[in-house]
Amino acid sequence: MLEVARADAALYAPVRDAAEKALAAVAGVEKAQVVLTTAEAAPAPGTVRVSKGARVAADPAAQPAAMPPAERLEHVRRVIAVASGKGGVGKSTVSVNLACAFAALGLRTGLLDADIYGPSAPRMLGVDEQPKFEDGKLTPLEAWGLKVMSIGFIVDEGSPMIWRGPMASSAVRQMIQDVRWGSEEEPLDVLVVDLPPGTGDIHLTLVQKLAVDGVVIVSTPQEIALIDARRASAMFGKMNPPVPILGVVENMAWFADPATGARIPIFGEGGARREAERLEVPFLGEVPIDIALRAGSDEGRPVTAASPDSASAKIFLAMARELAG
Numbered sequence: 001m002l003e004v005a006r007a008d009a010a011l012y013a014p015v016r017d018a019a020e021k022a023l024a025a026v027a028g029v030e031k032a033q034v035v036l037t038t039a040e041a042a043p044a045p046g047t048v049r050v051s052k053g054a055r056v057a058a059d060p061a062a063q064p065a066a067m068p069p070a071e072r073l074e075h076v077r078r079v080i081a082v083a084s085g086k087g088g089v090g091k092s093t094v095s096v097n098l099a100c101a102f103a104a105l106g107l108r109t110g111l112l113d114a115d116i117y118g119p120s121a122p123r124m125l126g127v128d129e130q131p132k133f134e135d136g137k138l139t140p141l142e143a144w145g146l147k148v149m150s151i152g153f154i155v156d157e158g159s160p161m162i163w164r165g166p167m168a169s170s171a172v173r174q175m176i177q178d179v180r181w182g183s184e185e186e187p188l189d190v191l192v193v194d195l196p197p198g199t200g201d202i203h204l205t206l207v208q209k210l211a212v213d214g215v216v217i218v219s220t221p222q223e224i225a226l227i228d229a230r231r232a233s234a235m236f237g238k239m240n241p242p243v244p245i246l247g248v249v250e251n252m253a254w255f256a257d258p259a260t261g262a263r264i265p266i267f268g269e270g271g272a273r274r275e276a277e278r279l280e281v282p283f284l285g286e287v288p289i290d291i292a293l294r295a296g297s298d299e300g301r302p303v304t305a306a307s308p309d310s311a312s313a314k315i316f317l318a319m320a321r322e323l324a325g
Helices: 006-024 091-104 121-125 165-177 201-209 223-237 271-279 291-299 311-324
Strands: 002-004 036-038 054-056 079-083 109-113 132-134 137-139 141-143 146-150 190-194 214-219 245-251 283-287
Touching: 079 091, 091 109, 091 121, 091 146, 091 190, 091 214, 091 245, 091 291, 091 311, 109 121, 121 146, 121 291, 165 201, 214 223, 214 271, 223 245, 223 271, 245 271, 245 311, 271 283, 283 311
Parallel strands: 002 036, 079 190, 079 214, 109 146, 109 190, 214 245, 245 283
Antiparallel strands: 002 054, 132 137, 141 146
């Protein structure tokens, strides 16, 4: 069934006819009939709007089932997720360096790399080992003062993760539930979760299984990245209960002219700050395009831990202080 606005019904007649022909051509189909209906009322629950005029009725069987309340991780005091909506905006760079900044403040810190299809933590932290499985639990690896878990520790760096949603979600559940993050004597003060881009299965699984205290949204200044950042923010607001947005980070905010030191806003200027104002959440800071920051990530030497006096490290430390406060 395809629902359209009454005034646009005639425009969709060719779509109806084409759908009927396509269905009739399927082997075993004796008769095909596509009904074009109009609807002026608000869309029913589960209906997905696909354009300004048309809506596709969602399959009730595909709707997520009711889930029990998310549980807090044992021996973990606080969980902060880092999300972006869009890939390529530096979310993993922010996650790793923010975790290192928490550790630099004296907090026991863990990093969960939940980006199943594109794990970055092993490379960014310079770790190339396999976690041990003892007494029914995985022991996270340690690097730069962090406890770290990533699917990248288990698969080769160049191997593609050709998994459907349920398998990826299962892997996330195991990294949440089957890891010994802390102990009664030494609980984690904060666990930073690096989420994948998008708003799909892994995000739902994480929030349904793990009580998240808040989310940091990362975006570049340009509008094309902010569109997806808004989607990510809206997704967390629709969770039950909603997950609070702790703040917005503007990454790749500017580049310093090598000759004059002047700021060059390659991707625009101030977009993430304005988005934070719109969401009425803190603007956590601007991270410039920094060669040392990029090189440190490639070399497994996160700048916040390896060069704590650098300009970029001080930015992440300021963010961590605000979030820790």
